Amino acid sequence: MNANTQVEQNMDVKPHHKEQSRVSKVFKQLWKSKTGTVGLVIVLCVILMAVFADIIAPYDHTETNVSARLLPPFWMEGGSFNYILGTDNLGRDVLSRIIIGSKVSLLVGIASVIVAGAIGLFLGLVSGYYGKWIDQVIMRLVDSFLAIPNILFMLIILAVIGPSLTSIIIVLGVTTWVIYARMVRSETLSIKERDYVKSARAIGASDYRIIKKYILPNVVSSFIVIATLNVATTIILESSLSFLGLGIQSPDVSWGLMLSDGRDYLATSWWVATFPGLAITITVLGIIFLGDWLRDMLDPKTKS
Amino acid sequence: MTEPLLDIKNLRIRFRSDEGTVKPVNGVSFQVNEGETVAVVGESGCGKSLTSLSILGLVPSPGEVFEGEIRLQGKDLTKLKKNQMRKLRGNEISMIFQEPMTSLNPVFTIGNQMTEVIKLHQQLDKKESINKVVEMLDLVGIPEPERVVRQFPHQLSGGMRQRVMIAMALSCNPKLLIADEPTTALDVTIQAQILNLMKKLKDELNTGVILITHDLGVVAEVADRVVVMYGGEVVEEAHVNEIFDNPVHPYTRGLLSSVPKMTGSVEELGAIQGSVPTPSQMPKGCKFHPRCPIATDLCKDEHPNLEETLPNHFKRCFHMEGGSIYEQHKRETTT
Amino acid sequence: MRYFLSSILKVIPVLLMISFIVFFLVRLTGDPVSLMLPETATDQQREDLRQSLGLNDPIYIQYFTYMADVIQGDFGESFRYNQPAIDIVLERLPASFTLAISSMIIATIIAVPAGIYSAIKRNTFADLIITGSSVLGKAMPNFWLGIMLILILAVQFSIFPVSGSGTIAHLVLPSITLGTAIAAEMTRLIRSSMLEVLGSEYIRTARSKGLRETIVVNKHALRNALIPVVTIMALQTATLIGGTLITETVFSWPGMGQLLVQAVNARDMAVVQAATFIIAILVILSNLTADLTYRFLDPRIKYED
Numbered sequence: 001m002n003a004n005t006q007v008e009q010n011m012d013v014k015p016h017h018k019e020q021s022r023v024s025k026v027f028k029q030l031w032k033s034k035t036g037t038v039g040l041v042i043v044l045c046v047i048l049m050a051v052f053a054d055i056i057a058p059y060d061h062t063e064t065n066v067s068a069r070l071l072p073p074f075w076m077e078g079g080s081f082n083y084i085l086g087t088d089n090l091g092r093d094v095l096s097r098i099i100i101g102s103k104v105s106l107l108v109g110i111a112s113v114i115v116a117g118a119i120g121l122f123l124g125l126v127s128g129y130y131g132k133w134i135d136q137v138i139m140r141l142v143d144s145f146l147a148i149p150n151i152l153f154m155l156i157i158l159a160v161i162g163p164s165l166t167s168i169i170i171v172l173g174v175t176t177w178v179i180y181a182r183m184v185r186s187e188t189l190s191i192k193e194r195d196y197v198k199s200a201r202a203i204g205a206s207d208y209r210i211i212k213k214y215i216l217p218n219v220v221s222s223f224i225v226i227a228t229l230n231v232a233t234t235i236i237l238e239s240s241l242s243f244l245g246l247g248i249q250s251p252d253v254s255w256g257l258m259l260s261d262g263r264d265y266l267a268t269s270w271w272v273a274t275f276p277g278l279a280i281t282i283t284v285l286g287i288i289f290l291g292d293w294l295r296d297m298l299d300p301k302t303k304s
Numbered sequence: 305m306t307e308p309l310l311d312i313k314n315l316r317i318r319f320r321s322d323e324g325t326v327k328p329v330n331g332v333s334f335q336v337n338e339g340e341t342v343a344v345v346g347e348s349g350c351g352k353s354l355t356s357l358s359i360l361g362l363v364p365s366p367g368e369v370f371e372g373e374i375r376l377q378g379k380d381l382t383k384l385k386k387n388q389m390r391k392l393r394g395n396e397i398s399m400i401f402q403e404p405m406t407s408l409n410p411v412f413t414i415g416n417q418m419t420e421v422i423k424l425h426q427q428l429d430k431k432e433s434i435n436k437v438v439e440m441l442d443l444v445g446i447p448e449p450e451r452v453v454r455q456f457p458h459q460l461s462g463g464m465r466q467r468v469m470i471a472m473a474l475s476c477n478p479k480l481l482i483a484d485e486p487t488t489a490l491d492v493t494i495q496a497q498i499l500n501l502m503k504k505l506k507d508e509l510n511t512g513v514i515l516i517t518h519d520l521g522v523v524a525e526v527a528d529r530v531v532v533m534y535g536g537e538v539v540e541e542a543h544v545n546e547i548f549d550n551p552v553h554p555y556t557r558g559l560l561s562s563v564p565k566m567t568g569s570v571e572e573l574g575a576i577q578g579s580v581p582t583p584s585q586m587p588k589g590c591k592f593h594p595r596c597p598i599a600t601d602l603c604k605d606e607h608p609n610l611e612e613t614l615p616n617h618f619k620r621c622f623h624m625e626g627g628s629i630y631e632q633h634k635r636e637t638t639t
Numbered sequence: 640m641r642y643f644l645s646s647i648l649k650v651i652p653v654l655l656m657i658s659f660i661v662f663f664l665v666r667l668t669g670d671p672v673s674l675m676l677p678e679t680a681t682d683q684q685r686e687d688l689r690q691s692l693g694l695n696d697p698i699y700i701q702y703f704t705y706m707a708d709v710i711q712g713d714f715g716e717s718f719r720y721n722q723p724a725i726d727i728v729l730e731r732l733p734a735s736f737t738l739a740i741s742s743m744i745i746a747t748i749i750a751v752p753a754g755i756y757s758a759i760k761r762n763t764f765a766d767l768i769i770t771g772s773s774v775l776g777k778a779m780p781n782f783w784l785g786i787m788l789i790l791i792l793a794v795q796f797s798i799f800p801v802s803g804s805g806t807i808a809h810l811v812l813p814s815i816t817l818g819t820a821i822a823a824e825m826t827r828l829i830r831s832s833m834l835e836v837l838g839s840e841y842i843r844t845a846r847s848k849g850l851r852e853t854i855v856v857n858k859h860a861l862r863n864a865l866i867p868v869v870t871i872m873a874l875q876t877a878t879l880i881g882g883t884l885i886t887e888t889v890f891s892w893p894g895m896g897q898l899l900v901q902a903v904n905a906r907d908m909a910v911v912q913a914a915t916f917i918i919a920i921l922v923i924l925s926n927l928t929a930d931l932t933y934r935f936l937d938p939r940i941k942y943e944d
Contacts, residue, residue, distance in 0.1 A: 140652045140653055140656055141656060143649075143653045143656075144653050144656040144657045144660065144919075146874070146877060146922070147653060147657060147877060147918075147919040147922040147923055148657065148877065148915060148918065148919055148922070149877045149878060149880050149881030149884065149918065150877070150878070150881055151881040151884055151885065152880075152881060152884060152899065152915060152918065155884075155899070155900065155903045156661075156664055156903060156911060156915070157664065159903045159904070159906060159911075160664055232778070236780050239780050239783075240780065240781075240782060240885055243780075243782050243885070244884075244885065244888060244900055245904060246903070246904070256780075259780075259782070259783060259786065262786075263786055263889075266786065266789060266790050266794055267794050270790050270794075273783075273786050273790070274787070274790070277779070277780065277783035277786065277787065280778075280779075280780050280783065281775070281778050281779045281780070281783070282778075284777075284778040284779075284780075285774065285775065285778040288774060288777065288778055289774075360846075360847055362843065362846055362847060390849045390850075390851065391849060392849065393846070393847055393848060393849030394847060394848035394849035394850075395849055398847065398848075399847045401840060401843065401844060401847075403840055406839065406840040406841060407840045407841055407843075407844045408841055408844065409841040409844070409845065409859050409863070410841070410863070410937070410938070410939055411862050411863055411866075411936065411937060411938055412859075412862075420848065420850065420854075421848040421849070421850075424848070424849060424850065425849065456938045456939070458938070458939045469844075472848070
């Protein structure tokens, strides 16, 4: 008797209580995870910087000034507040180039993750859901991609089709889909065998419906975590490509390209290569912190 | 009376964290004599396993013994330095754990893991210690001990692994053996074999044994004396016959009345309502009162002491003088 | 042995698939004829060359001819060096190996003690520093770290040469660059693997035997903790080789990575193909080795076959 009323009360109170506490729980958890907070703040700052880049940047990133070549940052002798982080070999403002470069880095990072995620999701679902020979083919394809370093793959393709913003995004997407495909496939395999999916199939639910109703909701949280962390990976890959000369091309600017330019002036002007590298490191650090926090929140089982 | 082998006095263990301090063991005292088997019984979470780990100085961090004494032949173990404590482990005190499947290291051979402890505590060379291992494996009834020495744990059955654990624990002739649920993970026939083995070895070697269990069937079979724990304290202690024939504390009675006939597991208690409170939500007064059928207002406010009501029979309860109130209460409720 | 054969059999389709991908990529590069002949060549000359190269054959015939050559190790001639591409690639292998091995040594020297220490001192200041540096190491682009090392240790303090090869001193900076990048990942893996193992029951048993803590950690825990680390690290061989591509370019280290980057930029496709194949084979071999090591470390595996 007593126990019964207690259960009823619980049932009654729970849904409402849960909604409320869920939101506050997320914030509490975020606050508690200091790195998560730091990550979120960094990522928000970079996004704001990229969105309002043209407004914030003191100069145009292509604006050269021959009389102000290789000026040091403001705190050094010869530096001035006109060029807070100094200028490069063509007299372009380093700070402005970093601000405008954030657009490319972020765009490439996010867009290529979307491309890779779409390919990986599709191939992973097909492979895990239909199995048999198609699974074999896709898995050998995965093995092949794992046997060739991403960066090499990208270099070859870009050498063939020529580097441009679009081609870089596509190439990054086409070479990094493997991680999503593997995750989606293994999740699909395990969900497919569960009783409720089997019974749904027995009563004639279509593949499309089963995938939409049972499989997708189960992969979504792992997917978000991997995608977030992969934005960091693709930002680094993009900068590596630009550094190797097959990424973003002048007059566009990305952090990797700036690094590559600055490398030739290391002996005299350290700031040209140092600040874009710092920008990459801080951004990637922020994304990793945010991704790790998301993993703790959404997907405790993939904790490595 | 001679000095007891092990004398635990007012042992208290606390865990400190950001959320506060909990004391899962709070004032435990009992003794073990040479050649005696003392069963410590209680539901999961009563502090029995922590008590046993504290004897070895292996309370997992951030837990710590912050009060009380654990005397082994008069020597207070809580005062020993890490290194001194280490020399006692596996030598004078050894322990058998619950899970034979996971308590042996999967990547080393049985011989490797057993000679390790023998070489450490007894000055034997490699060949002598292997001979000793074979001898011990033979003693615990493992067929073909020479072959088993070279095998890995996964190649043995659960019962065989537990025999290995026992052989390992006894290989340095410990004065005190702690067995934490040694038979829980095994099937019934193997259980009986292991218990008989332990009984036989104890008599031969005159070892004092602490048997941690929630299995009253096991208690009846091998124990000399029984310590019942609840909520981090001892609530009743008496000779095994006394406990079974004349249990005084309502909790002990609850445990006994819930024993299923054959296997005797009390992990799920039918006769006692409610569940064990967690250390952070320990009630005031008598810790058992929320679940006690005869609790009064006194029990909610005051904390009873452990008292010797009958000779060598201790209980922690305000009521229950020889069981009269309980009987009376029972009569009232049934009529 | 049977296991070994079956894994070799699994490798064949992967190599085939790679040959497929590389073949089509190279065919997409455009007309090899226009790269090989001067611009003044007549149409007739071009057509003759196409014919002799078999470029007028159907695409699948071209693929089979190509495969037949590849199996014999013939990837064609490098037009930059006028030598068989495979020879040029193999010539560069030792330099890359030297770099890879010295980086792995540095990574192990850093990561094993750091990973163990941060696991046993979990949630202390030391742990915070170690995990913090390993995250930082992951966040820093490898080539930037290389540039910063050049800036500080070569340009500012002139302790090591800026780039090039020939002496041990030349090897130091590239090895540190690549080694710390590997160490960052390895430390994290060892730490989490150690934490899991240290909580296991056989570790409690080992402690209850009275073993010294150093033996408990370095014998009982480490051996178990390394099993997953070896597997995961081996799966990262491709990433590691990708890292040598960039590191070698930053430091002008004359290995296969630098050669590849130059070949790609010059569209020297014969060299690119040869190097890609060699890399794929190396990655597959390292995965096989890891599998064998895994079997050596974990006695449970052998008997489950």
